[in-house]
Amino acid sequence: MNLTAYDQVRYPSRALWVTHPYSLGAMARLFGLPAAPAARCRVLDIGCGEGGNLIPMAAALPESHFVGIDLSAEAIATGAECVRTLELPNIELRQMNIMDAGSALGDFDFVIAHGVYTWVPSAVQQRLLQLCSELLAPHGVAYLSYNVYPGGYVREAVRDLLLLHTDPDGDPYARVSQARELLAALAEDRRKPDPWHSMLRQEVEDLEKCSPEQIFHDELAPQYHQVYFKDFVARARETGLDYLCESELADMTPFGFGERATRFLDQLASQDRVLWEQYLDFFRFRKFRRTLLCRTDAPHAGSPDPNVLRQLHLSSGARPSGAGASGGERWKNSDKAVIEVVDPACSSMLRRLSGAWPQAIPGSELLRDAPGKEQDLLDLCTIKFVQVHNGAPGAIRPIADKLQFPRLVRLQAASGKITNLYHYPIDIQGDLAISLLQLGDGTRDRKTLIRELVKKHPEHSYSEIAGGIDQQIEHLTNLALTSSDS
Numbered sequence: 001m002n003l004t005a006y007d008q009v010r011y012p013s014r015a016l017w018v019t020h021p022y023s024l025g026a027m028a029r030l031f032g033l034p035a036a037p038a039a040r041c042r043v044l045d046i047g048c049g050e051g052g053n054l055i056p057m058a059a060a061l062p063e064s065h066f067v068g069i070d071l072s073a074e075a076i077a078t079g080a081e082c083v084r085t086l087e088l089p090n091i092e093l094r095q096m097n098i099m100d101a102g103s104a105l106g107d108f109d110f111v112i113a114h115g116v117y118t119w120v121p122s123a124v125q126q127r128l129l130q131l132c133s134e135l136l137a138p139h140g141v142a143y144l145s146y147n148v149y150p151g152g153y154v155r156e157a158v159r160d161l162l163l164l165h166t167d168p169d170g171d172p173y174a175r176v177s178q179a180r181e182l183l184a185a186l187a188e189d190r191r192k193p194d195p196w197h198s199m200l201r202q203e204v205e206d207l208e209k210c211s212p213e214q215i216f217h218d219e220l221a222p223q224y225h226q227v228y229f230k231d232f233v234a235r236a237r238e239t240g241l242d243y244l245c246e247s248e249l250a251d252m253t254p255f256g257f258g259e260r261a262t263r264f265l266d267q268l269a270s271q272d273r274v275l276w277e278q279y280l281d282f283f284r285f286r287k288f289r290r291t292l293l294c295r296t297d298a299p300h301a302g303s304p305d306p307n308v309l310r311q312l313h314l315s316s317g318a319r320p321s322g323a324g325a326s327g328g329e330r331w332k333n334s335d336k337a338v339i340e341v342v343d344p345a346c347s348s349m350l351r352r353l354s355g356a357w358p359q360a361i362p363g364s365e366l367l368r369d370a371p372g373k374e375q376d377l378l379d380l381c382t383i384k385f386v387q388v389h390n391g392a393p394g395a396i397r398p399i400a401d402k403l404q405f406p407r408l409v410r411l412q413a414a415s416g417k418i419t420n421l422y423h424y425p426i427d428i429q430g431d432l433a434i435s436l437l438q439l440g441d442g443t444r445d446r447k448t449l450i451r452e453l454v455k456k457h458p459e460h461s462y463s464e465i466a467g468g469i470d471q472q473i474e475h476l477t478n479l480a481l482t483s484s485d486s
């Protein structure tokens, strides 16, 4: 068997909450498509790699079924080993080329292809869209991420430079080192300020956060094909798919434009939605999209219906942060963005959600005490102060007598890279927190946990462990990690 670049250099894959059926289903339903419930659905991940995104979904949703396919035999073997360790009966990972995949896989409520479309030849791009069209259930949702113009032009320029600078047949890690050295030179301060240089520097800063494996596969790959959004939608339409929405409301909402730009975009919005979004990409110089598609014949709307929030679940990890300048209350979200909320009904919805965190609350319950506030609640979702889910993440529970984390979390703990119950990737720091995650299997009470932590960590004093354990547990609970699942 021919080894692929992904067999030679493994690609790190982790949970991506926007691809979870909670999130995909919520977006679809807001846009008029009655998507399948997360608790009972079928999901296909095309180009799933080691299953870092799919396996946590399967662990969290035992009644749903998951299939992952990938060309890389090594990646599939690693994922399959993890599936065996977790004894998950509801997921299959298969080594398969997109070009050979077809209806034998069955049909799916959700099809995910993250980080694939841009990096495959055009025939595979075409087949990927066809496959989504063939395999989607009547109310199914496909998620595809891809790089777009015009923002992609800067990335493409940097990529062209890196390809010019590195030997395509050279050692992958040596190429990445060479690329990094050149990027540092590119980002270096100039004697005279230069707007082009600021754009380049932003691009380089984004790349600095990437792992060597990501740089190798994402920037130095032989195949790299960006598109304009309107052309992507035109290709999707040729295969019987239609544009549903983006994976986050914020990505479809024009923020911060002046009067003339807003008037122009408003006029266009009423005429052609796809063209409107294409103009928005130019106005924002956008470089990346995470698009949801549905079958052309499936019911779907051009804008979100706030009344649908009554059928969904909502959560918020936002926290109050003092009085605002206009007499309202300041709130800070997990991205550290701050807003002032003046409307008391909105403040009270946020307080209710924040008090319930990490639990989600049914929208119907939340809106019962805030009648007529559907649009305000949707606005809070759009600015990322409230998250919307099609279903409630199972059995999150606050500090319990016998601390319990899901089995997957206990297994992931050693690496410090874990997935929370909302399918967010979380990095855990500190040996005590990691040990607590491993020991929290529902059999140990607080006293036993302290005793075992002291035994395991002689480098920490008893008082340090006993004095800090409640804070640690609270911290891990706030990360939406505790559960009553085994």
Ligand SMILES: C[S@@+](CC[C@H](N)C(=O)[O-])C[C@H]1O[C@@H](n2cnc3c(N)ncnc32)[C@H](O)[C@@H]1O
Binding pocket: 004, 006, 011, 012, 013, 014, 046, 047, 048, 049, 050, 053, 069, 070, 071, 072, 075, 096, 097, 098, 099, 113, 114, 115, 116, 119, 120, 124, 217
């Ligand atoms: C950039 S990685 C993304 C992996 C994963 N979806 C993620 O987001 O972490 C692209 C994946 O697509 C797979 N791939 C590329 N061409 C493929 C093909 N023709 N058929 C199946 N998988 C393919 C690669 O093996 C690789 O695992």
